[in-house]
Amino acid sequence: MPQRKRYLFVCVNRRPDGVPKGSCxxxxxxxxxxxxxxxxxxxxxxxxxxxxxxxxxxxVCWAGPVIAVEPDGYFYGRVTPADVPEIVDALASGRRVERLVLPPEDFTEATAAPPLPAPPRGAPPQA
Ligand code: FES
Structure with missing residues (x-):
């Protein structure tokens, strides 16, 4: 397999239910x-x-789900399934989805925008 131009690292870390920090x-x-x-x-x-x-x-758990885009060096944050087509369209045309790119203040929990709500316990996984 050839080396790809970009690697999109999707955090799939899972913490136990009830841990206040939550997880992507x-x-x-x-x-x-x-x-x-x-x-x-x-x-x-x-x-x-x-x-x-x-x-x-x-x-950057508070901004999850997050995707690190390398080697460009930016993160998408608060990504939902509805955002995926736009992310792929942007990749195809050499752009990025600016509204999802985390600004510097989102890398510190104290200054970050609010997190997405976690689904209720027992809810099926989102597609
Ligand atoms: S759980 Fe995804 S960034 Fe920490």
Whole structure:
């Protein structure tokens, strides 16, 4: 396999229910990773342009689900399944989805924007 132009690291870390910090998996990151892989393959981008990888905690849990885009060096945050097509469209055209890019203040919990709500306990995983 050739080296891809970009690697998208989707945090799929899961903490136990009830841990106040929460985790990206509790907010649907596992489904987002699967959806992103499928969308990249469907668009013919998976072999050369970008690979969607799973990652452990990227230490911006309050902004999850998060995706680190390398080698560009930016993070998408508060990603939902509805955002995946736009992320893939942007990759295909050499852009990024600015509204999802975390600003510097989001890398510190005290100055970050509010987190997405976690789904209620027992809710099925988000696709
Ligand atoms: S759990 Fe995803 S960044 Fe920490």
């Amino acid at each position: 998996a509790q907010r649907g990151a596992e489904g987002i990773h699967v959806q992103l892989k499928a969308a990249l393959a469907e668009r013919g981008l998976a072999k050369v342009e970008a690979r969607a990888c799973s990652a452990s905690c990227l230490d």
